[in-house]
Amino acid sequence: EKRAAAPCPPAHADHPQVQVAAELADGLCAHQAGISPKFLYDSLGSTLFEAICALPEYYPTRTEAGLFERFGKEIARACGVGTTLIDLGAGNCAKAASLFPRLCPARYVAVDISADFVTDALARLRARFPHIAMEALGLDFSNSLALPDSIPLERRLFFYPGSSLGNFTPPEARAFLRRLRKACGPDGALLIGMDLVKDKAVIDAAYDDALGVTAAFNLNILRHVNRLLGADFDVRGWRHVAFYNEALGRVEMHLEARSAQRVRWPGGGRDFAEGERIQTENSYKYRQADAIALLEQSGFEATRVWLDARCPFAVIHAQA
Ligand code: AVI
Numbered sequence: 001e002k003r004a005a006a007p008c009p010p011a012h013a014d015h016p017q018v019q020v021a022a023e024l025a026d027g028l029c030a031h032q033a034g035i036s037p038k039f040l041y042d043s044l045g046s047t048l049f050e051a052i053c054a055l056p057e058y059y060p061t062r063t064e065a066g067l068f069e070r071f072g073k074e075i076a077r078a079c080g081v082g083t084t085l086i087d088l089g090a091g092n093c094a095k096a097a098s099l100f101p102r103l104c105p106a107r108y109v110a111v112d113i114s115a116d117f118v119t120d121a122l123a124r125l126r127a128r129f130p131h132i133a134m135e136a137l138g139l140d141f142s143n144s145l146a147l148p149d150s151i152p153l154e155r156r157l158f159f160y161p162g163s164s165l166g167n168f169t170p171p172e173a174r175a176f177l178r179r180l181r182k183a184c185g186p187d188g189a190l191l192i193g194m195d196l197v198k199d200k201a202v203i204d205a206a207y208d209d210a211l212g213v214t215a216a217f218n219l220n221i222l223r224h225v226n227r228l229l230g231a232d233f234d235v236r237g238w239r240h241v242a243f244y245n246e247a248l249g250r251v252e253m254h255l256e257a258r259s260a261q262r263v264r265w266p267g268g269g270r271d272f273a274e275g276e277r278i279q280t281e282n283s284y285k286y287r288q289a290d291a292i293a294l295l296e297q298s299g300f301e302a303t304r305v306w307l308d309a310r311c312p313f314a315v316i317h318a319q320a
Helices: 016-029 043-053 059-079 094-103 115-128 170-183 200-207 213-229 288-297
Strands: 004-006 084-088 107-112 133-138 156-160 189-195 238-245 250-257 261-265 268-272 277-284 301-308 313-319
Touching: 016 213, 016 261, 016 268, 043 115, 043 213, 059 094, 059 189, 059 200, 059 301, 059 313, 084 094, 094 107, 094 156, 107 115, 115 133, 156 170, 170 288, 189 288, 200 238, 200 250, 213 238, 213 250, 213 277, 288 301, 288 313
Parallel strands: 084 107, 084 156, 107 133, 156 189
Antiparallel strands: 004 268, 189 313, 238 250, 250 277, 261 268, 301 313
């Protein structure tokens, strides 16, 4: 059942902006309305995510950083020095930069959908590590991993920290990992951070923090959609809802209409009833064995696992 007030525009043109608009309109018109989490990351969204990572409730960044710190030497031994480090969803590049002193990559490629944000971050990083060749790449890597020919195929180390894989459903994650394995080339590898199942109260607080930073991050997607689609979402008409769905093993993030909302965009629109939700993100939490199985079903061989047992989180090195 669709609830669009007018028909959705057909995806007729292959221009990227038209494709983005069609993808957004399709999601908004679906029976269970949704917006892909990749649209959380305009420049302001990336800044808000940076703030989330500094929150006391948001344990993944802190826990993963602790593992990098504690096991940095072993991680560097497993990965080898002098690699081409390709950072997927690099954001402010802080996670990769924390590994530079031990990992000593020959080259660093920072990939992010938010091109301006990552370009600025890289400019600051160049000054700190002038001996590492660096480039920023504005790319929606969830769609395509086609990297420019200038990036050598040999000794690629893909870096996918922060449990970002959890923002894909398991079938999407497998498909993405398979593409990633192909992009690894003949001797490539993956260094990945994956969040593990833990107490529901801890997870709930991480995605609904006391300061409301995650709420702002979630609501900001509507401003981004207004710009991309020419829509007229009233941000004040929506509230942030996030909870750990234990049965499905994932955090769900939604925006819930505070009252009836009418939303219009060129060629379409939809009326939302009070309490109706738009899903904006899933964040899967894995059992350790399932995390490894996901990698192996996608053709990777998990060679090392570093674990935080107190706040369960895994950093895994996997050979392509
Ligand atoms: C980027 N990603 C791994 C974050 C997560 O935890 O799923 C995004 C996020 N959403 C809400 N808070 C943080």
